[in-house]
Amino acid sequence: MSQAKQRVSVYAPASMGNVSVGFDLLGAALAPVDGEPLGDRVHVEASDGPLSLECVGPYADLLPGNVADNIVLRCARHFLQQQGKPEQGLALTLEKNLPIGSGLGSSASSVVAALAAVNAFFDSPLSPQELLVMMGELEGQISGSVHYDNVAPSYLGGLQLMQQDGARALPGFNAWYWVVAYPGITLSTAKMRALLPTELPLATALRFGQQLASFVDACHRQDEAQALAVLKDVVAEPYRAAHIPGYQAARDKLQALGCPAVGISGSGPTLFAVAGDKTQAEAAARYLQQHYVLNARGLVRICKLDPVGVQVERGAM
Ligand SMILES: Nc1ncnc2c1ncn2[C@@H]1O[C@H](COP(=O)(O)OP(=O)(O)OP(=O)(O)O)[C@@H](O)[C@H]1O
Ligand SMILES: N[C@@H](CCO)C(=O)O
Numbered sequence: 001m002s003q004a005k006q007r008v009s010v011y012a013p014a015s016m017g018n019v020s021v022g023f024d025l026l027g028a029a030l031a032p033v034d035g036e037p038l039g040d041r042v043h044v045e046a047s048d049g050p051l052s053l054e055c056v057g058p059y060a061d062l063l064p065g066n067v068a069d070n071i072v073l074r075c076a077r078h079f080l081q082q083q084g085k086p087e088q089g090l091a092l093t094l095e096k097n098l099p100i101g102s103g104l105g106s107s108a109s110s111v112v113a114a115l116a117a118v119n120a121f122f123d124s125p126l127s128p129q130e131l132l133v134m135m136g137e138l139e140g141q142i143s144g145s146v147h148y149d150n151v152a153p154s155y156l157g158g159l160q161l162m163q164q165d166g167a168r169a170l171p172g173f174n175a176w177y178w179v180v181a182y183p184g185i186t187l188s189t190a191k192m193r194a195l196l197p198t199e200l201p202l203a204t205a206l207r208f209g210q211q212l213a214s215f216v217d218a219c220h221r222q223d224e225a226q227a228l229a230v231l232k233d234v235v236a237e238p239y240r241a242a243h244i245p246g247y248q249a250a251r252d253k254l255q256a257l258g259c260p261a262v263g264i265s266g267s268g269p270t271l272f273a274v275a276g277d278k279t280q281a282e283a284a285a286r287y288l289q290q291h292y293v294l295n296a297r298g299l300v301r302i303c304k305l306d307p308v309g310v311q312v313e314r315g316a317m
Helices: 071-082 106-121 128-143 151-158 188-196 202-221 222-231 237-242 247-256 278-291
Strands: 005-011 015-017 026-032 039-050 052-056 088-095 160-163 166-170 176-180 261-264 271-275 299-305 311-316
Touching: 015 052, 015 202, 026 151, 026 176, 039 052, 039 106, 039 166, 039 261, 052 071, 071 088, 071 106, 071 128, 088 237, 106 128, 106 222, 128 151, 128 188, 128 202, 151 160, 151 166, 160 176, 160 222, 160 278, 166 202, 176 278, 237 247, 237 261, 247 261, 247 271, 247 278, 278 299
Parallel strands: 052 088
Antiparallel strands: 005 039, 005 311, 015 026, 026 160, 026 299, 039 088, 160 166, 176 271, 176 299, 261 271
C-alpha cells in the first residue's frame, strides 16, 4: 500500500515596515478588507529528486533569473543545513504575489512563508522564537541589514514592536483603515537605506524617542488622538521622500482629503494613508489609483491589520 505524501502550504501576509514612527522597530501586517489575500505562498512537498523550486504568480517574472538566488531556496538550504538534513527530497513552489522592491515586505513574506513551511513540513523542530531569529537573519542577507520590522508582523500578525529579546504585539486601533498604494516601480531597500545618514542630530534622536514612546503609550491606552499626533517619520522620510516619484504631492493631497496620517511603507515606493472610516478610505484609494499608480504593475488596497500573520495548511497529496 503506498503512503500518502505530505504537503504543507503557507501564506505570509504583506507588511509595512517602520509605520513612520518606529524606524526598523515597528511593523504591521496587512489584510485587504475585500478578503483577497495580499502575500506570498510557499508550498512544500516530498519529492524523489534534489531540492527544487518552481516560481509562479503575478510577480514571478521579476524574481532573480537564477533560481539559486531566490531567497526561498536559500531559506530551505539554510534550514536543512542547520538541521543536519540532506538537500534532497523536497519540491518547493513559490506563489509570488507581492511586487519586489515595493515596500510591502516582499522578500520578508517569501522568507516567512518558506521557513514556516519547511519547519512545519518537518514537524516544527524550531520554536517560534528560533524561527523568527532565523527569518531576520535570512531577510538581512538580501535587504542590506538585519531588521525585523517586516518579518515579525508577517510571521506573528498585527502591529509588532521589536525588543531586545523578541517582538511584542501592540494593540492597534480597530477603527483605522490602512490604504496602501504601490506605484508599480521598484526601489531597492539596500539603496533606500544608503540614502540615510549614519548619525542623527541629537534633537532628531530625542524627537524620535519621544514620538515612539508616545505612540506605544497611546496604543496601550487606546488614545487615538495622541497616536495620530505622533505618527510621523523624522528618521527616514526626510531623506527618502524626494526619491519616491509623486510621493510628496500624494501625501499633501491625502492630507487635504482628511487622512490623519500618511507615510512611506517600509523603504517605499508604497505609501500608506490612515483613514478613520470606509468613505475616507475609498476616497483615498480612488485618488491613489488615479494619481499615484504609474503602470499595470501597481496596486491599491484598503486594508485592516492582519491579526493572524502566517497561516499554515497541511494536506496529503
Ligand atoms: N522570493 C523573493 N522575493 C523577493 N525578492 C527576492 C526573492 N528572492 C530573491 N529576491 C531578491 O531579493 C532582493 C529584494 O530586494 P528588496 O529587499 O529591495 O525588496 P523587497 O523585500 O521586495 O523590499 P520591501 O521590503 O521594500 O518590499 C531583490 O534583489 C530580489 O531580486
Ligand atoms: N525598516 C526598513 C524596512 C524596509 O522594508 C527600512 O526602512 O529600510
